[in-house]
Amino acid sequence: xxxxxxxxxxxxxxxxxxxxxxxxxxxxxxxxxxxxxxxxxxxxxxxxxxxxxxxxxxxxxxxxxxxxxxxxxxxxxxxxxxxxxxxxxxxxxxxxxxxxxxxxxxxxxxxxxxxxxxxxxxxxxxxxxxxxxxxxxxxxxxxxxxxxxxxxxxxxxxxxxxxxxxxxxxxxxxxxxxxxxxxxxxxxxxxxxxxxxxxxxxxxxxxxxxxxxxxxxxxxxxxxxxxxxxxxxxxxxxxxxxxxxxxxxxxxxxxxxxxxxxxxxxxxxxxxxxxxxxxxxxxxxxxxxxxxxxxxxxxxxxxxxxxxxxxxxxxxxxxxxxxxxxxxxxxxxxxxxxxxxxxxxxxxxxxxxxxxxxxxxxxxxxxxxxxxxxxxxxxxxxxxxxxxxxxxxxxxxxxxxxx
Amino acid sequence: xxxxxxxxxxxxxxxxxxxxxxxxxxxxxxxxxxxxxxxxxxxxxxxxxxxxxxxxxxxxxxxxxxxxxxxxxxxxxxxxxxxxxxxxxxxxxxxxxxxxxxxxxxxxxxxxxxxxxxxxxxxxxxxxxxxxxxxxxxxxxxxxxxxxxxxxxxxxxxxxxxxxxxxxxxxxxxxxxxxxxxxxxxxxxxxxxx
Numbered sequence: 095x096x097x098x099x100x101x102x103x104x105x106x107x108x109x110x111x112x113x114x115x116x117x118x119x120x121x122x123x124x125x126x127x128x129x130x131x132x133x134x135x136x137x138x139x140x141x142x143x144x145x146x147x148x149x150x151x152x153x154x155x156x157x158x159x160x161x162x163x164x165x166x167x168x169x170x171x172x173x174x175x176x177x178x179x180x181x182x183x184x185x186x187x188x189x190x191x192x193x194x195x196x197x198x199x200x201x202x203x204x205x206x207x208x209x210x211x212x213x214x215x216x217x218x219x220x221x222x223x224x225x226x227x228x229x230x231x232x233x234x235x236x237x238x239x240x241x242x243x244x245x246x247x248x249x250x251x252x253x254x255x256x257x258x259x260x261x262x263x264x265x266x267x268x269x270x271x272x273x274x275x276x277x278x279x280x281x282x283x284x285x286x287x288x289x290x291x292x293x294x295x296x297x298x299x300x301x302x303x304x305x306x307x308x309x310x311x312x313x314x315x316x317x318x319x320x321x322x323x324x325x326x327x328x329x330x331x332x333x334x335x336x337x338x339x340x341x342x343x344x345x346x347x348x349x350x351x352x353x354x355x356x357x358x359x360x361x362x363x364x365x366x367x368x369x370x371x372x373x374x375x376x377x378x379x380x381x382x383x384x385x386x387x388x389x390x391x392x393x394x395x396x397x398x399x400x401x402x403x404x405x406x407x408x409x410x411x412x413x414x415x416x417x418x419x420x421x422x423x424x425x426x427x428x429x430x431x432x433x434x435x436x437x438x439x440x441x442x443x444x445x446x447x448x449x450x451x452x453x454x455x456x457x458x459x460x461x462x463x464x465x466x467x468x469x470x471x472x473x474x475x476x477x478x479x480x481x482x483x484x485x486x487x488x489x490x491x492x493x494x495x496x497x
Numbered sequence: 498x499x500x501x502x503x504x505x506x507x508x509x510x511x512x513x514x515x516x517x518x519x520x521x522x523x524x525x526x527x528x529x530x531x532x533x534x535x536x537x538x539x540x541x542x543x544x545x546x547x548x549x550x551x552x553x554x555x556x557x558x559x560x561x562x563x564x565x566x567x568x569x570x571x572x573x574x575x576x577x578x579x580x581x582x583x584x585x586x587x588x589x590x591x592x593x594x595x596x597x598x599x600x601x602x603x604x605x606x607x608x609x610x611x612x613x614x615x616x617x618x619x620x621x622x623x624x625x626x627x628x629x630x631x632x633x634x635x636x637x638x639x640x641x642x643x644x645x646x647x648x649x650x651x652x653x654x655x656x657x658x659x660x661x662x663x664x665x666x667x668x669x670x671x672x673x674x675x676x677x678x679x680x681x682x683x684x685x686x687x688x689x690x691x
Contacts, residue, residue, distance in 0.1 A: 148643040155628075156652055191509075191536060318563055318589060321617030332589065339592045430536050431585055431596070433566070444583065446571055457569040459585070467620050496643055 113141055116478070120149050124227055124482040127492030131469070131485075133478065140481060143473040145466055151496040158456040162422030163189055163263055166453065170443075171257035173458060174494040177216030177437035179208040182261035184441040184458070187342055188430035189263050192447055193423070195397055200388040201265035206343050207278065207381045208260055209434075210374040214285070215244045216437030216489075217371050221292060224364065224486040228305050233292055240288050243281045250274050263423075264398040265391035275382055282375050282382070289371055296364070306361035310472035310484035313358060320468045323461050324439025325370060326488055329355030329362040336435035348377050360487040367489070397423045422451040431459075438462050438489050462494040513593050514538035520559055525550055532598060537585075539596040544608040547599050551614045554586060554595070562586035562595065565611070568621035570629040574655035579603035580631055584611070601631060610636040628653035 096104045119130035128149035134142035154173055158166045170185040171178035183205055190197065197205075222237030245255040251270045252258035260267050296302045312322070314330040327334060335352040337345040353369035355362030391398035399418060400411040427449040433442040439461025446455035465488050472484045517538050518531050528543040529550060542550045554562040566585040573579055580601040587594050599608055610633040611618045622633040623642040630651035633639055641648075650657055 148641075148645070151643040153652060156657075188536075319616050321565055321615070334589055340594070428535050431567075432536070433587075433594070440566065442567070442585075444567065444569055444585070455569075455571050457567070459567040463620065463624075464617060467617060 109137075112136070118478075118481070120146075125485060125492075126223060126490050127495075129466075129485070129490065129492055129495070131481070133481070135478070138477050140473045140476055140478065143470045143481060145469050147463070147466065147492070147495050149496065150492055154497045155457055158453055160452060162451045163425060163453065164418075164422055166456065167262055168257070168259045170458075171259055172493065173460070173497055174216075174436065174438070174441075174462070174491050175256055176219045176491055177212035178257055178259075179205075179212035179261055180216075180434065180436040180441060181458075182259060183209050183343070184432070184434045184436065185443045185445075185456075186261055186263045187432040187434065188443050188445040189425060189447075189453075191430040191432060192425050192428050192445065193263075193394075193397060194426075195264060195392050195394045197265055197392060198389045200269075200386060201390045201392075202343050203381050203384050204266050204270065204390060205261050206345070206348070207378050208258070208266070209343070210378045210381070211244050211247060211278075213437045214371055214374050215241055216491075217367050217374075218244075220367060220437075220486075220489045221364075224483075224489075225292075225296060227482050227486045228302065230295065230299075230302070233295055236288065236292065240285060243277075243284075247274065247278055247281065250277070262391075264394065265389070269390045275385065278378065279382060282379050285375050286372055289368060293368060297368075303361065305480075305483055306364060306487070307359060308357070309360045309476060309480045310487060311357065311359045312468060312472050316471060317358065317468065320471065321464045322439070322468055323464065324436065324489075325366045326363055326439065326465055326468075328353065329366045330358035331356055336433045336440050340433050342432060342434055348380050350377050360483050363487040363489075424449060424451050425453075433459075436461055438491065438494070439465060458497060460494045460497060462488075462490045462492075463497075466490060466495055509535065510538060511593070513591070514595075517560065517593065517595055520557065521550065521554065524553055524557075534596065537594045537596045539598065541598045541600060544599045544601060547597070548609050548611055548614065550597065551584070551611050554597075555614055560588065560593075561590040562588045562593070564589050565615035565617050565621070566594070568611075568618055568625055570625045570631055570653070572629060572653065572655045577602065580606050580629060582608060582625060582631060606631045607634055608632075609634050612636060627651065630654065 097107050099105045113134050113136050116133040116135055117130065118133055119125045120128040130146040132144045132146060133140055154169050157169055161169065167182055167185055170181040174181050218237045218241045222234035225233035248258045249255050251274055252260040252267060312330060314332050317327045317330045317332065331354055333352060333354050338352060350373045353366045355366045395414045400414055404411040405415045425447040427447050429446045431442050431444045433440050440459060441461060442459040444457040445453050448454040469484065469488065473481050518540065521540060522529055525546060528546040529540045532539040532541045554560050564587040566587045569583050571581040571583060573581060578600040582599045582601065584597040585594065586597065601608060610622055620642060622636055623639060625631050626633060626639055627641045627643050628651055644652060
C-alpha cells in the first residue's frame with residue numbers, strides 16, 4: 095500500500111508489514127462469555143487470533159469424581175446451560191451401558207423430546223445472540239420470547255427453568271404433568287411460523303448477507319482435521335450427524351433430515367442451524383404421537399427409585415430407597431463412551447468406573463472446546479468485526495469450553 | 498451393605514471390532530495389544546509407536562480413522578504404570594469408532610504428540626497436560642489451558658489435595674487454610690483473583 099504525503103506525493107506506507115497486538119476480552123460482549131482472544135493485526139486485518147480460555151473453569155470433571163452418579167447429573171446441566179438436557183443424556187447413557195439396564199419405552203421417548211427441546215433452546219439463544227452481535231436487535235427479543243415456552247415446559251415437569259436435570263440414570267425424573275403434552279404440541283405448532291419470521295428478518299437481509307457470506311470459511315478437510323462437529327461441520331458439507339451415525343434413544347426410528355451446508359461460512363452455519371430447528375420440531379411431534387402411558391424409571395430396584403407408596407409399606411423397597419438416597423448405586427467396573435449429538439456438536443462422556451458408587455473418571459468431550467480451536471483458521475484474513483460474526487457462528491458456550 | 502449390581506457389563510462390541518483390531522495388530526504386532534472393553538474396540542499401544550499407530554489408523558485405506566474425537570487421561574494412583582492416555586477415534590468414511598490407550602509410568606509421564614496426525618489434538622493434549630501433568634513431546638505450545646497460571650499442580654490427579662477454601666478457626670479466631678490444602682504460589686495473584 096502507498097499513502098499520499100502532502101508536498102511529496104505517493105510514498106510507501108511506513109507501517110506496511112508491521113503488526114500490532116490487540117487484546118479482545120475476556121470482558122467483551124461479542125465473546126459470549128469470558129473468552130479472551132489475542133489478535134495480531136495488520137491494519138485491521140487479522141493475522142493471528144489466539145483464543146485464551148479457562149476463565150470460568152470450575153473443575154466440574156473433578157467434582158464429578160466425588161459425587162454419586164445420580165448427583166452428578168445435576169452438574170452436567172451447568173456445563174452447557176443453554177441446552178442442558180442434551181448433556182444430561184450424554185452423561186447417563188454410558189453409565190447405563192455399564193450398568194446394563196433397560197430403559198422403559200416412555201422414558202426413552204421423553205428423553206428424545208427433552209433433548210430436542212433443549213437443542214431448540216440452545217439454537218434459539220444462538221440465533222438471538224448471533225443477530226444481536228451483528229446489530230439485529232429484534233431477532234434477539236423474538237428468540238427469547240419463544241425460548242420462554244421451553245423454559246415453561248421445563249418448569250412444569252422438572253420444577254426448574256434452566257437446569258432441569260430431568261433425565262436421570264435409569265429413566266427420567268417424574269412423569270410429565272397433565273397438560274404438558276398439549277402445551278408442547280402448541281409450541282411445536284407455533285415455532286415453525288416464528289422461524290419463518292426470523293428468516294424473513296435475516297435470511298435475505300442484504301446487511302446480514304454482507305456480514306455473513308464468505309466470512310469465516312473453512313473447508314471440509316480442514317474441519318475434519320480440526321475436529322469440528324455438529325452444525326459447524328455440517329455447514330461445510332460433511333453429512334455427519336451422530337443421531338444418524340450412532341443412533342441412541344431409538345433415533346433411527348424417527349423420520350428427520352440432516353441439513354447440510356455447502357460453503358462452510360457463517361451464513362451456511364446460520365442456515366443449517368435454522369433448518370435443524372425445523373427438524374427438531376418434526377422429531378418432537380413424532381415423539382409426542384408415540385407417548386403411551388407407562389413407567390418412566392427402570393424397574394431395576396438397585397438403580398430406579400421405587401414408587402413412594404411401596405416405600406411406605408414394604409420392607410425391601412424402603413431399604414432400596416434408603417440406600418439409593420444415602421449412598422447411590424454401584425456401577426460395575428469398566429469404561430464406556432457413548433457419542434451423542436448435542437446442540438453444539440458431538441457430546442460424549444467417557445466414564446471409567448472402579449465398581450464404586452462414584453465415577454472414577456468422568457471426562458466430557460466438549461464440542462465448544464474443540465470447535466473453538468478452529469477460530470484462528472476461520473478468522474485469518476478477515477477484519478475485526480468479522481471475528482464477532484465468526485465467534486457467534488461457532489456457537490460457543492464458555493461454560494462448556496472451560497468446564 | 499451395598500446395593501448389588503444385578504448384571505455384569507454386557508459386552509456389545511460392534512461387528513467390525515475384530516477386523517479393526519486384527520488389521521492394526523498385524524501391522525504392529527510388537528507394539529499393541531487388545532484390551533477388554535464393553536463398547537468400542539480398544540488397543541493398548543506402546544508409547545514409542547503411538548504416532549506410527551495413529552498415522553496407520555488414519556491412513557490405512559481399510560481403517561481411515563480420520564477424526565480424533567477426544568483425548569483424555571486417567572490417573573490410576575497406586576497402580577503401575579500409573580497414567581493412561583485415552584484416544585477416541587472416529588472414521589467418518591466407515592462410521593466406525595475405536596479407542597487407543599497409552600500407559601505411562603509415574604516417574605516419566607511422557608509421550609510423543611499426535612498433532613502431526615490430527616491437528617485437533619493440540620488443545621486436547623494441552624488439557625491433559627494441564628490436568629494430569631502428562632508431557633506431550635514435540636507439542637508446539639504445551640502450556641496450561643484451563644487452570645490459572647499461578648496455580649501449582651495438576652488438579653485431576655488423584656493425589657491433588659482437595660479443599661482450597663479457607664475455614665474459620667473458632668478457637669484461634671482467624672481464617673486458616675485446611676491442612677494439606679493447595680496453596681497458590683503467588684499471593685498477589687490470589688488477591689487479584691478473589
